[in-house]
Amino acid sequence: MTGAAVGDWTRWPAPAKLNLFLRIVGRRPDGYHRLQTVFQLLDWGDTVQLRLRDDGRVCREATEGYAVPEVEDLTVRAAKLLKYESKTPLGVDIVVEKRIPLGGGFGGGSSDAATVLVALNHLWGTGLGQDQLAVLGLALGADVPVFVRGRSAWAEGVGEVLSPITLPPASYLLVDSGESVPTVELFQASDLTRDAPPATISDFASGPCLGNAFEPVLRRRSEAVATVLDTLAQFGTAALTGTGGGCFVRFDARADAEAALARLPDGMRAWVADGVDVSPLHRALSAA
Template identity: 60%
Template sequence: MSDADPAGGWSIWPAPAKLNLFLRITGRREDGYHALQTVFRMLDWGDTIRLRPRADGRIRRIGDSVPGLAEADDLVIRAAQLLQKEANVSSGVDIVVEKRIPSGAGLGGGSSDAATVLRALDRLWQLDLGEGCLAALGLTLGADVPVFVRGRNAWAEGVGESLLPIDLPSAWYVLADPGVHVNTAGLFHTPELTRNAAPATMADFVSGASLGNAFEPVLRRREPAVEAVFDVLAEVGTPRLTGTGSGCFVEFATRESAEAAQAQVTSRVPSRVVGGAARSPLLDALEAGG
Protein backbone atom coordinates (compact mmCIF):
# COMPACT_ATOMS: atom_id res chain seq x y z
CA MET A 1 0.00 0.00 0.00
CA SER A 2 1.47 3.37 -0.98
CA ASP A 3 1.59 6.38 1.33
CA ALA A 4 -1.04 8.01 -0.88
CA ASP A 5 -3.45 5.09 -0.88
CA PRO A 6 -7.12 6.12 -0.40
CA ALA A 7 -7.28 3.77 2.58
CA GLY A 8 -4.85 6.09 4.36
CA GLY A 9 -7.24 9.05 4.27
CA TRP A 10 -6.28 10.24 0.81
CA SER A 11 -8.69 11.37 -1.90
CA ILE A 12 -7.83 11.29 -5.60
CA TRP A 13 -8.61 14.11 -8.05
CA PRO A 14 -7.92 14.59 -11.79
CA ALA A 15 -6.04 17.61 -13.13
CA PRO A 16 -6.63 17.47 -16.90
CA ALA A 17 -4.49 19.01 -19.61
CA LYS A 18 -5.85 21.52 -22.12
CA LEU A 19 -5.24 22.59 -25.67
CA ASN A 20 -5.46 26.07 -27.14
CA LEU A 21 -7.20 25.53 -30.47
CA PHE A 22 -5.89 28.94 -31.55
CA LEU A 23 -4.16 31.84 -29.79
CA ARG A 24 -4.07 35.45 -30.97
CA ILE A 25 -2.62 38.59 -29.41
CA THR A 26 -4.81 41.54 -30.28
CA GLY A 27 -2.98 44.30 -28.42
CA ARG A 28 -1.83 45.46 -25.02
CA ARG A 29 -4.02 46.46 -22.11
CA GLU A 30 -3.56 49.53 -19.95
CA ASP A 31 -2.12 47.32 -17.19
CA GLY A 32 0.67 46.21 -19.54
CA TYR A 33 -0.59 42.67 -20.09
CA HIS A 34 -1.28 41.37 -23.58
CA ALA A 35 -4.88 41.06 -24.75
CA LEU A 36 -5.51 37.51 -25.96
CA GLN A 37 -8.12 35.47 -27.75
CA THR A 38 -8.21 31.70 -27.61
CA VAL A 39 -10.39 28.63 -27.31
CA PHE A 40 -9.58 26.28 -24.45
CA ARG A 41 -10.22 22.58 -25.07
CA MET A 42 -10.28 20.23 -22.07
CA LEU A 43 -8.65 16.82 -22.50
CA ASP A 44 -9.45 13.47 -20.92
CA TRP A 45 -5.81 13.01 -19.87
CA GLY A 46 -3.57 14.76 -17.38
CA ASP A 47 -2.07 14.75 -13.89
CA THR A 48 -3.49 13.24 -10.72
CA ILE A 49 -3.65 15.06 -7.38
CA ARG A 50 -3.87 13.18 -4.08
CA LEU A 51 -4.92 15.09 -0.97
CA ARG A 52 -4.99 14.18 2.72
CA PRO A 53 -6.41 16.82 5.08
CA ARG A 54 -4.45 17.65 8.22
CA ALA A 55 -5.73 19.08 11.49
CA ASP A 56 -2.51 20.93 12.38
CA GLY A 57 -2.66 23.54 9.62
CA ARG A 58 0.51 22.39 7.85
CA ILE A 59 0.57 22.32 4.05
CA ARG A 60 3.09 19.81 2.74
CA ARG A 61 4.11 18.53 -0.66
CA ILE A 62 5.09 14.89 -0.54
CA GLY A 63 7.47 13.75 -3.26
CA ASP A 64 9.29 15.67 -5.96
CA SER A 65 6.92 15.69 -8.94
CA VAL A 66 8.88 18.39 -10.79
CA PRO A 67 12.61 18.02 -10.08
CA GLY A 68 14.21 21.33 -9.17
CA LEU A 69 10.93 23.08 -8.36
CA ALA A 70 11.10 24.47 -4.83
CA GLU A 71 8.07 23.77 -2.68
CA ALA A 72 7.53 27.50 -2.11
CA ASP A 73 7.28 28.03 -5.88
CA ASP A 74 4.96 25.10 -6.55
CA LEU A 75 1.51 26.26 -7.64
CA VAL A 76 -0.21 23.47 -5.71
CA ILE A 77 1.36 24.70 -2.46
CA ARG A 78 0.61 28.32 -3.29
CA ALA A 79 -2.99 27.42 -4.14
CA ALA A 80 -3.52 25.63 -0.83
CA GLN A 81 -1.90 28.47 1.13
CA LEU A 82 -3.99 31.06 -0.70
CA LEU A 83 -7.22 29.20 0.02
CA GLN A 84 -6.25 28.65 3.65
CA LYS A 85 -5.60 32.37 4.08
CA GLU A 86 -8.68 33.51 2.14
CA ALA A 87 -11.03 31.25 4.12
CA ASN A 88 -9.17 31.79 7.41
CA VAL A 89 -9.14 28.08 8.21
CA SER A 90 -6.88 26.11 10.51
CA SER A 91 -6.96 22.96 8.39
CA GLY A 92 -3.90 21.81 6.45
CA VAL A 93 -3.20 19.21 3.79
CA ASP A 94 -0.65 16.79 2.42
CA ILE A 95 -0.35 16.93 -1.38
CA VAL A 96 0.98 14.37 -3.84
CA VAL A 97 1.17 15.29 -7.54
CA GLU A 98 1.46 12.48 -10.08
CA LYS A 99 2.85 14.32 -13.10
CA ARG A 100 2.10 13.27 -16.66
CA ILE A 101 1.75 16.67 -18.29
CA PRO A 102 5.22 17.91 -19.33
CA SER A 103 6.30 21.30 -18.00
CA GLY A 104 6.63 24.15 -20.48
CA ALA A 105 4.58 22.39 -23.16
CA GLY A 106 1.61 24.77 -23.15
CA LEU A 107 -0.73 22.08 -21.85
CA GLY A 108 -1.60 23.85 -18.60
CA GLY A 109 -0.14 21.33 -16.17
CA GLY A 110 0.76 23.67 -13.31
CA SER A 111 -2.42 25.72 -13.70
CA SER A 112 -4.61 22.62 -13.78
CA ASP A 113 -2.90 21.19 -10.69
CA ALA A 114 -3.53 24.46 -8.83
CA ALA A 115 -7.17 24.59 -9.92
CA THR A 116 -7.74 21.02 -8.77
CA VAL A 117 -6.26 21.83 -5.36
CA LEU A 118 -8.57 24.86 -5.06
CA ARG A 119 -11.73 22.97 -6.04
CA ALA A 120 -10.94 19.81 -4.07
CA LEU A 121 -9.85 21.59 -0.88
CA ASP A 122 -12.95 23.78 -1.05
CA ARG A 123 -14.84 20.49 -0.82
CA LEU A 124 -12.61 18.71 1.70
CA TRP A 125 -12.33 21.73 4.04
CA GLN A 126 -16.10 22.26 3.69
CA LEU A 127 -15.71 25.89 2.64
CA ASP A 128 -18.28 26.13 -0.18
CA LEU A 129 -16.78 29.36 -1.50
CA GLY A 130 -18.31 28.86 -4.93
CA GLU A 131 -16.90 28.56 -8.41
CA GLY A 132 -16.72 32.30 -9.02
CA CYS A 133 -14.72 33.01 -5.88
CA LEU A 134 -12.36 30.13 -6.57
CA ALA A 135 -11.84 31.28 -10.17
CA ALA A 136 -10.98 34.78 -8.92
CA LEU A 137 -8.47 33.34 -6.46
CA GLY A 138 -7.04 31.18 -9.24
CA LEU A 139 -6.46 34.21 -11.45
CA THR A 140 -4.01 35.57 -8.88
CA LEU A 141 -1.98 32.38 -9.40
CA GLY A 142 -2.02 32.37 -13.20
CA ALA A 143 -4.09 33.38 -16.21
CA ASP A 144 -5.01 29.78 -17.13
CA VAL A 145 -6.14 28.73 -13.65
CA PRO A 146 -9.75 30.08 -13.92
CA VAL A 147 -10.65 27.94 -16.95
CA PHE A 148 -9.56 24.82 -15.06
CA VAL A 149 -11.50 25.93 -11.97
CA ARG A 150 -14.66 26.30 -14.07
CA GLY A 151 -13.87 23.14 -16.04
CA ARG A 152 -15.62 23.92 -19.30
CA ASN A 153 -14.42 24.34 -22.86
CA ALA A 154 -14.44 28.07 -23.45
CA TRP A 155 -13.87 31.00 -25.74
CA ALA A 156 -11.47 33.22 -23.77
CA GLU A 157 -10.41 36.84 -23.98
CA GLY A 158 -8.58 39.37 -21.78
CA VAL A 159 -5.53 37.63 -20.32
CA GLY A 160 -7.55 34.41 -20.56
CA GLU A 161 -9.86 35.08 -17.64
CA SER A 162 -12.93 36.29 -19.58
CA LEU A 163 -14.57 32.97 -20.36
CA LEU A 164 -17.61 32.08 -22.45
CA PRO A 165 -18.52 28.37 -22.34
CA ILE A 166 -18.58 26.80 -25.79
CA ASP A 167 -19.77 23.43 -27.06
CA LEU A 168 -17.12 21.68 -29.12
CA PRO A 169 -17.59 18.62 -31.33
CA SER A 170 -16.07 15.31 -30.37
CA ALA A 171 -12.42 15.14 -31.42
CA TRP A 172 -9.24 13.15 -30.86
CA TYR A 173 -5.71 14.42 -30.93
CA VAL A 174 -2.23 13.12 -31.64
CA LEU A 175 -0.23 15.01 -29.05
CA ALA A 176 3.55 15.33 -29.30
CA ASP A 177 6.05 16.91 -26.92
CA PRO A 178 9.33 18.10 -28.50
CA GLY A 179 10.88 18.20 -25.04
CA VAL A 180 11.51 21.94 -25.10
CA HIS A 181 10.69 23.84 -21.90
CA VAL A 182 9.41 27.25 -22.96
CA ASN A 183 9.72 30.28 -20.70
CA THR A 184 6.39 32.04 -21.19
CA ALA A 185 7.47 35.42 -19.81
CA GLY A 186 10.50 35.49 -22.07
CA LEU A 187 8.46 34.48 -25.09
CA PHE A 188 6.05 37.40 -24.61
CA HIS A 189 9.03 39.78 -24.88
CA THR A 190 10.21 38.32 -28.20
CA PRO A 191 10.58 41.21 -30.70
CA GLU A 192 9.19 39.27 -33.66
CA LEU A 193 5.97 38.27 -31.87
CA THR A 194 2.82 39.55 -33.61
CA ARG A 195 0.98 41.61 -30.99
CA ASN A 196 -1.67 43.41 -33.06
CA ALA A 197 -3.66 40.69 -34.82
CA ALA A 198 -7.18 41.60 -35.88
CA PRO A 199 -9.69 40.29 -33.33
CA ALA A 200 -11.34 37.03 -34.37
CA THR A 201 -15.02 36.28 -33.96
CA MET A 202 -16.81 33.19 -32.79
CA ALA A 203 -18.17 32.87 -36.34
CA ASP A 204 -14.59 32.79 -37.66
CA PHE A 205 -13.76 29.92 -35.35
CA VAL A 206 -16.93 27.94 -36.02
CA SER A 207 -16.45 28.30 -39.78
CA GLY A 208 -13.07 26.60 -39.51
CA ALA A 209 -10.99 29.65 -40.39
CA SER A 210 -7.30 29.22 -39.71
CA LEU A 211 -6.76 31.57 -36.76
CA GLY A 212 -3.27 30.35 -35.87
CA ASN A 213 -1.12 30.66 -32.80
CA ALA A 214 0.96 33.84 -32.45
CA PHE A 215 3.80 31.91 -30.85
CA GLU A 216 4.07 29.17 -33.47
CA PRO A 217 6.28 30.97 -36.03
CA VAL A 218 8.53 32.26 -33.26
CA LEU A 219 9.11 28.86 -31.71
CA ARG A 220 9.50 27.09 -35.03
CA ARG A 221 12.29 29.50 -35.96
CA ARG A 222 13.97 29.44 -32.58
CA GLU A 223 13.63 25.77 -31.61
CA PRO A 224 14.81 23.14 -34.14
CA ALA A 225 13.12 20.39 -32.10
CA VAL A 226 9.73 22.07 -32.51
CA GLU A 227 10.24 22.49 -36.26
CA ALA A 228 11.27 18.83 -36.55
CA VAL A 229 8.08 17.68 -34.83
CA PHE A 230 5.98 19.89 -37.12
CA ASP A 231 7.66 18.34 -40.16
CA VAL A 232 6.81 14.82 -39.03
CA LEU A 233 3.24 15.59 -37.93
CA ALA A 234 2.58 17.34 -41.25
CA GLU A 235 2.67 13.89 -42.85
CA VAL A 236 -0.60 12.94 -41.10
CA GLY A 237 -2.46 16.25 -40.82
CA THR A 238 -2.17 19.92 -39.97
CA PRO A 239 0.01 20.37 -36.88
CA ARG A 240 -0.67 23.18 -34.44
CA LEU A 241 1.04 24.58 -31.35
CA THR A 242 -0.81 24.81 -28.04
CA GLY A 243 -0.58 27.80 -25.74
CA THR A 244 2.80 29.41 -25.22
CA GLY A 245 4.58 26.07 -24.94
CA SER A 246 6.20 23.60 -27.28
CA GLY A 247 3.43 20.98 -27.35
CA CYS A 248 2.18 20.13 -30.85
CA PHE A 249 -1.03 18.43 -31.90
CA VAL A 250 -3.07 17.26 -34.86
CA GLU A 251 -6.86 16.97 -34.61
CA PHE A 252 -8.91 14.01 -35.87
CA ALA A 253 -12.63 13.27 -35.93
CA THR A 254 -12.33 9.71 -34.60
CA ARG A 255 -10.12 7.78 -32.25
CA GLU A 256 -9.40 5.24 -34.96
CA SER A 257 -8.05 7.84 -37.37
CA ALA A 258 -5.94 9.40 -34.61
CA GLU A 259 -4.47 6.03 -33.65
CA ALA A 260 -3.71 5.22 -37.29
CA ALA A 261 -1.91 8.54 -37.68
CA GLN A 262 0.05 8.06 -34.48
CA ALA A 263 1.21 4.67 -35.68
CA GLN A 264 2.82 6.40 -38.68
CA VAL A 265 4.83 8.87 -36.60
CA THR A 266 5.46 7.28 -33.22
CA SER A 267 8.83 5.78 -34.16
CA ARG A 268 10.15 9.28 -34.95
CA VAL A 269 8.17 11.49 -32.56
CA PRO A 270 7.13 10.50 -29.02
CA SER A 271 3.38 10.97 -29.02
CA ARG A 272 0.09 9.89 -27.51
CA VAL A 273 -3.57 9.86 -28.51
CA VAL A 274 -5.87 11.84 -26.22
CA GLY A 275 -9.55 12.62 -26.40
CA GLY A 276 -11.19 16.01 -26.20
CA ALA A 277 -13.52 16.16 -23.20
CA ALA A 278 -16.97 17.72 -23.22
CA ARG A 279 -16.05 19.11 -19.81
CA SER A 280 -13.29 18.68 -17.26
CA PRO A 281 -13.04 15.27 -15.58
CA LEU A 282 -12.58 17.28 -12.36
CA LEU A 283 -16.26 18.29 -12.45
CA ASP A 284 -17.25 14.62 -12.65
CA ALA A 285 -14.97 13.84 -9.69
CA LEU A 286 -16.46 16.66 -7.64
CA GLU A 287 -19.97 15.39 -8.31
CA ALA A 288 -18.85 11.90 -7.29
CA GLY A 289 -17.10 13.14 -4.15
CA GLY A 290 -13.54 12.58 -5.35
Protein backbone atom coordinates in the same frame (compact mmCIF):
# COMPACT_ATOMS: atom_id res chain seq x y z
CA MET B 1 -19.93 16.71 4.89
CA THR B 2 -16.93 16.11 2.65
CA GLY B 3 -16.84 12.34 2.89
CA ALA B 4 -13.10 12.37 3.69
CA ALA B 5 -11.60 12.15 7.15
CA VAL B 6 -8.27 13.47 8.40
CA GLY B 7 -5.59 11.04 7.26
CA ASP B 8 -7.54 9.71 4.26
CA TRP B 9 -6.08 10.12 0.76
CA THR B 10 -8.37 11.25 -2.05
CA ARG B 11 -7.52 11.37 -5.78
CA TRP B 12 -8.58 14.13 -8.19
CA PRO B 13 -8.09 14.59 -11.95
CA ALA B 14 -6.10 17.56 -13.26
CA PRO B 15 -6.83 17.53 -17.00
CA ALA B 16 -4.62 18.93 -19.73
CA LYS B 17 -5.83 21.52 -22.23
CA LEU B 18 -5.13 22.65 -25.76
CA ASN B 19 -5.30 26.13 -27.23
CA LEU B 20 -7.09 25.44 -30.51
CA PHE B 21 -5.92 28.85 -31.64
CA LEU B 22 -4.25 31.77 -29.90
CA ARG B 23 -3.88 35.33 -31.11
CA ILE B 24 -2.80 38.60 -29.55
CA VAL B 25 -5.10 41.50 -30.40
CA GLY B 26 -3.43 44.30 -28.45
CA ARG B 27 -2.12 45.40 -25.09
CA ARG B 28 -3.81 46.71 -21.98
CA PRO B 29 -2.67 49.93 -20.28
CA ASP B 30 -0.89 47.82 -17.65
CA GLY B 31 1.25 46.19 -20.35
CA TYR B 32 -0.44 42.78 -20.34
CA HIS B 33 -1.35 41.38 -23.74
CA ARG B 34 -4.99 40.97 -24.77
CA LEU B 35 -5.56 37.46 -26.05
CA GLN B 36 -8.17 35.43 -27.83
CA THR B 37 -8.15 31.65 -27.66
CA VAL B 38 -10.29 28.55 -27.40
CA PHE B 39 -9.47 26.21 -24.54
CA GLN B 40 -10.20 22.55 -25.30
CA LEU B 41 -10.14 20.43 -22.15
CA LEU B 42 -8.90 16.85 -22.48
CA ASP B 43 -9.72 13.55 -20.82
CA TRP B 44 -6.02 13.01 -20.03
CA GLY B 45 -3.74 14.71 -17.54
CA ASP B 46 -2.23 14.62 -14.06
CA THR B 47 -3.69 13.24 -10.85
CA VAL B 48 -3.51 15.17 -7.57
CA GLN B 49 -3.70 13.26 -4.30
CA LEU B 50 -4.82 15.14 -1.20
CA ARG B 51 -4.78 14.01 2.44
CA LEU B 52 -6.39 16.17 5.11
CA ARG B 53 -4.33 17.22 8.12
CA ASP B 54 -5.62 18.59 11.41
CA ASP B 55 -2.46 20.55 12.28
CA GLY B 56 -2.96 23.30 9.68
CA ARG B 57 0.22 22.50 7.72
CA VAL B 58 0.41 22.44 3.90
CA CYS B 59 2.99 19.89 2.78
CA ARG B 60 3.93 18.50 -0.60
CA GLU B 61 5.38 15.02 -0.86
CA ALA B 62 8.07 14.61 -3.52
CA THR B 63 7.43 12.19 -6.39
CA GLU B 64 9.71 10.82 -9.08
CA GLY B 65 9.84 12.97 -12.20
CA TYR B 66 8.36 16.05 -10.54
CA ALA B 67 11.26 18.38 -9.88
CA VAL B 68 9.41 21.65 -9.23
CA PRO B 69 10.80 23.21 -6.02
CA GLU B 70 8.12 23.26 -3.33
CA VAL B 71 8.44 27.02 -2.88
CA GLU B 72 7.55 27.49 -6.58
CA ASP B 73 4.89 24.77 -6.75
CA LEU B 74 1.50 26.17 -7.77
CA THR B 75 -0.30 23.39 -5.89
CA VAL B 76 1.30 24.49 -2.62
CA ARG B 77 0.61 28.14 -3.37
CA ALA B 78 -3.01 27.31 -4.23
CA ALA B 79 -3.55 25.43 -0.97
CA LYS B 80 -1.98 28.21 1.09
CA LEU B 81 -3.99 30.87 -0.72
CA LEU B 82 -7.26 29.02 -0.10
CA LYS B 83 -6.30 28.42 3.51
CA TYR B 84 -5.56 32.13 3.99
CA GLU B 85 -8.78 33.27 2.32
CA SER B 86 -11.01 30.75 4.11
CA LYS B 87 -9.28 30.86 7.52
CA THR B 88 -9.67 27.09 7.83
CA PRO B 89 -7.69 25.44 10.64
CA LEU B 90 -7.14 22.35 8.48
CA GLY B 91 -4.08 21.47 6.44
CA VAL B 92 -3.23 19.08 3.63
CA ASP B 93 -0.60 16.76 2.21
CA ILE B 94 -0.25 17.02 -1.58
CA VAL B 95 1.10 14.49 -4.07
CA VAL B 96 1.14 15.21 -7.80
CA GLU B 97 1.21 12.25 -10.18
CA LYS B 98 2.77 14.03 -13.16
CA ARG B 99 1.94 13.05 -16.73
CA ILE B 100 1.57 16.43 -18.43
CA PRO B 101 5.02 17.61 -19.55
CA LEU B 102 6.31 20.71 -17.81
CA GLY B 103 6.51 23.78 -20.02
CA GLY B 104 4.72 22.11 -22.92
CA GLY B 105 1.77 24.49 -23.12
CA PHE B 106 -0.67 21.77 -22.04
CA GLY B 107 -1.59 23.63 -18.85
CA GLY B 108 -0.25 21.13 -16.32
CA GLY B 109 0.80 23.49 -13.55
CA SER B 110 -2.33 25.60 -13.90
CA SER B 111 -4.58 22.55 -13.90
CA ASP B 112 -2.87 21.07 -10.83
CA ALA B 113 -3.39 24.36 -8.99
CA ALA B 114 -7.05 24.55 -10.03
CA THR B 115 -7.62 20.98 -8.86
CA VAL B 116 -6.19 21.84 -5.45
CA LEU B 117 -8.46 24.90 -5.18
CA VAL B 118 -11.61 23.07 -6.27
CA ALA B 119 -10.99 19.82 -4.41
CA LEU B 120 -9.81 21.46 -1.17
CA ASN B 121 -12.76 23.84 -1.23
CA HIS B 122 -14.86 20.66 -1.10
CA LEU B 123 -12.70 18.69 1.34
CA TRP B 124 -12.11 21.57 3.75
CA GLY B 125 -15.78 22.58 3.48
CA THR B 126 -14.75 26.20 2.95
CA GLY B 127 -17.84 26.97 0.87
CA LEU B 128 -16.34 29.40 -1.65
CA GLY B 129 -18.27 29.81 -4.88
CA GLN B 130 -16.83 29.15 -8.32
CA ASP B 131 -16.44 32.88 -9.03
CA GLN B 132 -14.42 33.32 -5.84
CA LEU B 133 -12.23 30.33 -6.68
CA ALA B 134 -11.66 31.68 -10.20
CA VAL B 135 -10.45 35.00 -8.76
CA LEU B 136 -8.03 33.13 -6.51
CA GLY B 137 -6.93 31.08 -9.49
CA LEU B 138 -6.21 34.17 -11.59
CA ALA B 139 -3.80 35.34 -8.89
CA LEU B 140 -1.85 32.11 -9.52
CA GLY B 141 -1.89 32.22 -13.33
CA ALA B 142 -3.94 33.30 -16.33
CA ASP B 143 -4.86 29.72 -17.30
CA VAL B 144 -6.03 28.63 -13.85
CA PRO B 145 -9.61 30.04 -14.08
CA VAL B 146 -10.59 27.86 -17.06
CA PHE B 147 -9.69 24.75 -15.07
CA VAL B 148 -11.50 26.07 -12.00
CA ARG B 149 -14.66 26.60 -14.04
CA GLY B 150 -14.22 23.24 -15.72
CA ARG B 151 -15.61 23.95 -19.19
CA SER B 152 -14.00 24.18 -22.60
CA ALA B 153 -14.29 27.85 -23.42
CA TRP B 154 -13.79 30.81 -25.71
CA ALA B 155 -11.42 33.11 -23.81
CA GLU B 156 -10.44 36.77 -24.03
CA GLY B 157 -8.68 39.32 -21.81
CA VAL B 158 -5.50 37.68 -20.50
CA GLY B 159 -7.37 34.39 -20.82
CA GLU B 160 -9.70 34.86 -17.86
CA VAL B 161 -12.83 36.20 -19.62
CA LEU B 162 -14.46 32.87 -20.37
CA SER B 163 -17.53 31.83 -22.35
CA PRO B 164 -18.33 28.09 -22.22
CA ILE B 165 -18.33 26.51 -25.66
CA THR B 166 -19.51 23.15 -26.95
CA LEU B 167 -16.95 21.71 -29.35
CA PRO B 168 -17.44 18.89 -31.86
CA PRO B 169 -16.17 15.49 -30.67
CA ALA B 170 -12.51 15.06 -31.52
CA SER B 171 -9.38 13.13 -30.65
CA TYR B 172 -5.95 14.71 -30.61
CA LEU B 173 -2.46 13.43 -31.24
CA LEU B 174 -0.23 15.30 -28.79
CA VAL B 175 3.55 15.55 -29.05
CA ASP B 176 5.95 17.12 -26.56
CA SER B 177 8.90 18.60 -28.47
CA GLY B 178 10.85 18.87 -25.23
CA GLU B 179 11.30 22.60 -25.81
CA SER B 180 10.40 24.85 -22.89
CA VAL B 181 10.83 28.59 -23.45
CA PRO B 182 10.00 31.03 -20.64
CA THR B 183 6.64 32.65 -21.39
CA VAL B 184 7.95 36.10 -20.51
CA GLU B 185 10.71 35.72 -23.09
CA LEU B 186 8.22 34.79 -25.80
CA PHE B 187 5.92 37.73 -25.02
CA GLN B 188 8.93 40.03 -25.34
CA ALA B 189 10.02 38.63 -28.71
CA SER B 190 10.48 41.35 -31.32
CA ASP B 191 8.95 39.19 -34.07
CA LEU B 192 5.74 38.41 -32.17
CA THR B 193 2.54 39.66 -33.82
CA ARG B 194 0.69 41.69 -31.19
CA ASP B 195 -1.96 43.46 -33.25
CA ALA B 196 -3.92 40.70 -34.99
CA PRO B 197 -7.50 41.61 -35.91
CA PRO B 198 -9.98 40.30 -33.35
CA ALA B 199 -11.71 37.05 -34.28
CA THR B 200 -15.25 36.00 -33.44
CA ILE B 201 -16.67 32.68 -32.33
CA SER B 202 -18.26 32.38 -35.79
CA ASP B 203 -14.81 32.88 -37.37
CA PHE B 204 -13.56 29.97 -35.30
CA ALA B 205 -16.61 27.82 -36.01
CA SER B 206 -16.38 28.36 -39.77
CA GLY B 207 -13.37 26.07 -39.90
CA PRO B 208 -10.25 27.94 -41.07
CA CYS B 209 -7.31 27.55 -38.72
CA LEU B 210 -6.73 30.83 -36.90
CA GLY B 211 -3.21 29.83 -35.87
CA ASN B 212 -1.08 30.47 -32.80
CA ALA B 213 0.79 33.76 -32.58
CA PHE B 214 3.74 32.03 -30.94
CA GLU B 215 4.15 29.29 -33.55
CA PRO B 216 6.27 31.25 -36.08
CA VAL B 217 8.34 32.67 -33.21
CA LEU B 218 9.09 29.22 -31.80
CA ARG B 219 9.68 27.75 -35.26
CA ARG B 220 12.48 30.24 -35.81
CA ARG B 221 13.97 29.66 -32.36
CA SER B 222 13.59 25.92 -31.93
CA GLU B 223 14.61 23.22 -34.38
CA ALA B 224 12.81 20.68 -32.16
CA VAL B 225 9.46 22.49 -32.45
CA ALA B 226 9.88 22.94 -36.21
CA THR B 227 10.66 19.22 -36.61
CA VAL B 228 7.60 18.14 -34.62
CA LEU B 229 5.28 20.48 -36.52
CA ASP B 230 6.66 19.31 -39.88
CA THR B 231 6.28 15.67 -38.84
CA LEU B 232 2.69 16.15 -37.69
CA ALA B 233 1.78 18.03 -40.87
CA GLN B 234 1.67 14.73 -42.76
CA PHE B 235 -1.45 13.83 -40.76
CA GLY B 236 -3.35 17.12 -40.87
CA THR B 237 -3.10 20.71 -39.66
CA ALA B 238 -0.30 20.73 -37.10
CA ALA B 239 -0.55 23.37 -34.40
CA LEU B 240 1.22 24.66 -31.31
CA THR B 241 -0.61 24.85 -27.98
CA GLY B 242 -0.11 27.74 -25.57
CA THR B 243 3.37 29.20 -25.27
CA GLY B 244 5.23 25.93 -24.79
CA GLY B 245 6.71 23.35 -27.09
CA GLY B 246 3.66 21.09 -27.21
CA CYS B 247 2.10 20.39 -30.60
CA PHE B 248 -1.02 18.59 -31.78
CA VAL B 249 -3.18 17.45 -34.68
CA ARG B 250 -6.96 17.06 -34.52
CA PHE B 251 -8.78 13.94 -35.73
CA ASP B 252 -12.49 13.20 -36.00
CA ALA B 253 -11.96 9.57 -34.98
CA ARG B 254 -9.76 8.22 -32.19
CA ALA B 255 -8.72 5.27 -34.34
CA ASP B 256 -7.18 7.67 -36.86
CA ALA B 257 -5.29 9.48 -34.10
CA GLU B 258 -3.96 6.19 -32.77
CA ALA B 259 -2.93 5.11 -36.27
CA ALA B 260 -0.99 8.36 -36.67
CA LEU B 261 0.61 7.83 -33.25
CA ALA B 262 1.89 4.44 -34.43
CA ARG B 263 3.54 6.08 -37.46
CA LEU B 264 5.53 8.67 -35.51
CA PRO B 265 9.33 8.30 -35.51
CA ASP B 266 10.84 6.44 -32.59
CA GLY B 267 11.71 8.67 -29.67
CA MET B 268 8.88 11.17 -30.00
CA ARG B 269 7.01 11.62 -26.72
CA ALA B 270 3.39 11.44 -27.78
CA TRP B 271 -0.13 10.60 -26.58
CA VAL B 272 -3.68 10.41 -27.86
CA ALA B 273 -6.40 12.17 -25.88
CA ASP B 274 -10.06 13.00 -26.44
CA GLY B 275 -11.56 16.44 -26.11
CA VAL B 276 -14.23 16.99 -23.44
CA ASP B 277 -16.56 19.89 -22.80
CA VAL B 278 -16.85 19.24 -19.04
CA SER B 279 -13.69 18.72 -16.99
CA PRO B 280 -13.02 15.29 -15.47
CA LEU B 281 -12.36 17.21 -12.23
CA HIS B 282 -15.92 18.51 -12.13
CA ARG B 283 -17.31 15.09 -12.96
CA ALA B 284 -15.32 13.70 -10.03
CA LEU B 285 -16.58 16.52 -7.79
CA SER B 286 -20.18 15.75 -8.76
CA ALA B 287 -19.62 12.09 -7.96
CA ALA B 288 -18.13 13.03 -4.58
